[in-house]
Amino acid sequence: MVGSRLEGFSYAIRNVVAEAKKVEASGRQVTYLNIGDPVAFGFRTPPHLVDAVIRAMQDGANGYTPAAGIWVAREAVAASYCAAGLPVGPERVVLTSGTSEGIELALSVLVDSDDEVLIPVPTYPFYTATLTKLGARAVFYRTDASNGWMPDLEHIRSLIRPSTRAIVVIDPNNPTGAVYSTETRRALVELADENGLVILADEVYADLAYDAPVPPIGALNPDAPVISFSSISKAYQAPGWRAGWLAVSGGERLNAVLRAINELADGRLCSTGPMQHAILAALSGNNEHKATFVQALRERATITTRRLNAIDGISCVPPRAAFYAMPRIELPPGRTDEDYVIGLLRATGLLCVYGSGFGTSPGDGFLRIVFLAPPQELDAIYDAIADFTAHFRATA
Numbered sequence: 001m002v003g004s005r006l007e008g009f010s011y012a013i014r015n016v017v018a019e020a021k022k023v024e025a026s027g028r029q030v031t032y033l034n035i036g037d038p039v040a041f042g043f044r045t046p047p048h049l050v051d052a053v054i055r056a057m058q059d060g061a062n063g064y065t066p067a068a069g070i071w072v073a074r075e076a077v078a079a080s081y082c083a084a085g086l087p088v089g090p091e092r093v094v095l096t097s098g099t100s101e102g103i104e105l106a107l108s109v110l111v112d113s114d115d116e117v118l119i120p121v122p123t124y125p126f127y128t129a130t131l132t133k134l135g136a137r138a139v140f141y142r143t144d145a146s147n148g149w150m151p152d153l154e155h156i157r158s159l160i161r162p163s164t165r166a167i168v169v170i171d172p173n174n175p176t177g178a179v180y181s182t183e184t185r186r187a188l189v190e191l192a193d194e195n196g197l198v199i200l201a202d203e204v205y206a207d208l209a210y211d212a213p214v215p216p217i218g219a220l221n222p223d224a225p226v227i228s229f230s231s232i233s234k235a236y237q238a239p240g241w242r243a244g245w246l247a248v249s250g251g252e253r254l255n256a257v258l259r260a261i262n263e264l265a266d267g268r269l270c271s272t273g274p275m276q277h278a279i280l281a282a283l284s285g286n287n288e289h290k291a292t293f294v295q296a297l298r299e300r301a302t303i304t305t306r307r308l309n310a311i312d313g314i315s316c317v318p319p320r321a322a323f324y325a326m327p328r329i330e331l332p333p334g335r336t337d338e339d340y341v342i343g344l345l346r347a348t349g350l351l352c353v354y355g356s357g358f359g360t361s362p363g364d365g366f367l368r369i370v371f372l373a374p375p376q377e378l379d380a381i382y383d384a385i386a387d388f389t390a391h392f393r394a395t396a
Contacts, residue, residue: 019342020351030349031381033370036174036323038237038293041372045238046289052281053241056274065273067265069095069245073276076283077245081228085219092248094261095279097271098239099204102229102246104130106200109260110165111136117200118159118167120151122175122326122358122366124202127168139164140359145317145328149178153187160191166198167191172205172214175358175368176326177301177319179209185217193224198254201228207235207290209321210298218249225250227257234322235290236282243275297323300378304371307382313393314385323372326355329365332393336362343392348384 020030032040039045068074074090081088096102103126111117113135119127121140128138139159142152156167169188171180180188192199199217206214218226231244248258301319308316308327316327329340337354345351355366371378 015357016341016345016351016353020345023345023349028346028349030345030351031373032351033373033381034351034353034368036234036370036372037239038234038323038372039239042374043237043293043296043372046236046282046286048285049232049236049238049278049281052277052285053274056277061273061277063273065095065270065276067268067270068093068262069271070273070276070280073279073283074245076280077247080283081216081218081247084213084215086216086228086247086249087222088218088247088249092258094246094248094265095271095276096229096231096244096246096265098233098242098244099202099229099231100126100244101242101268101271102244103127103200103202105261105264106198106227106229106246106257107131107134107136107166108264109257110198114163115165116161116163117165118156118197119359120168120170120173122149122355122360122368123168124170124174125357125359128359136165137163141167143173143176143178145176145326148320149173149176149317149326150180150184151188153184153191156188156191160195160197164195164197166200168200168202169217170202171217172203172209172321174202174205174322175324175353176317177322177324178317179211179214179320182220186220189217189220189224189226192226193221197225198250198257199224199226201226203228203230204234205322206230208294208297208323210294210301211320214321222249223251223253225253227254232279232282235293236278236287237289237293238275238278241275241278242272243279244271245279299375300371300373301325303375303378304369304382307379308385311382311386311389313389323370325369325371326358326366327369328355329367329389330393331363331365335392337365337367338362340365340392341367344385344388347388347391350381350384 233239
């Protein structure tokens with residue numbers, strides 16, 4: 001009774017929760033370090049966003065909106081891109097139910113069965129899951145942990161074929177916390193431009209880089225074919241509101257793509273109406289909370305890097321943005337990253353996600369940790385990881 005298109009559909013970030021529920025049923029408390037939800041760790045949605053949604057509801061903004069979203073919010077999104085160096089008009093902005101819906105709309109328009117999309121590894125698994133559903137193929141390009149998780153440009157070039165339709169660029173990166181160099185970003189834009197490929201630019205964490213906000217990659221060449229995705233989920237700490245957007249640059253080259261996206265958007269009616277008013281409030285109102293949030297993330301990243309690299313058998317590239325780290329465990333022979341993660345969960349109640357859920361090899365020993373917990377809790381978490389790692393490596 002189940003359609004065959006779901007064969008191979010997997011989303012490890014959520015899938016590991018089933019094992020966590022078994023551990024909870026046994027009486028052990030679980031600490032969920034698998035999903036990047038700031039609200040779950042005590043961060044609060046800015047009050048002016050809450051006020052904007054309440055006001056919208058009270059004023060009767062509870063019906064359907066235009067499929068692409070209310071104009072004033074689309075204007076605010078376009079203005080934010082223009083201010084960051086990418087000239088985009090509001091007519092090229094579509095409001096979506098979080099970044100995920102924007103990604104699915106774009107991929108649905110760009111690929112046919114058996115087409116290919118170049119995806120970084122480690123990757124965010126929503127891309128591979130969506131391509132599986134669409135009957136297209138994810139082709140993985142390497143990123144280099146020894147070089148700050150930068151994409152391997154020559155490897156990308158070697159993978160381009162007539163069936164290639166797009167390159168996914170996640171910068172700042174989930175799951176690694178990397179921020180790409182300007183030289184790398186420029187090379188990616190040139191590579192896509194030369195080969196007639198669309199860059200799908202996942203830029204959700206652009207405002208959460210520790211040194212400075214990361215400008216949209218399309219700003220390096222506004223004529224290049226780029227579709228940018230973002231939302232208020234992370235930087236504005238409102239993930240459950242599912243309020244996001246996509247913006248299509250590249251001028252006439254992507255006009256047909258934009259028309260097709262709008263047609264698909266018509267079919268799902270609209271994104272959540274009251275939350276579209278939160279987008280307007282977020283992008284045109286007070287954003288002083290960001291500096292405090294980034295400082296809190298920088299502190300947690302420093303603790304995470306120091307503590308993990310001090311554990312025998314673990315190495316961790318310092319994150320430069322967001323709230324994820326991708327440490328590597330020196331696995332005993334015959335053991336996998338999933339063995340480590342499930343063992344850690346059962347022994348300590350700490351739930352992380354194994355790296356193979358993000359496309360790495362199970363034997364490479366990577367895992368992703370969400371480090372949004374308060375600093376004192378992080379120290380206790382890394383104490384537990386250190387104790388478990390010593391036992392895991394000694395008894396294998």
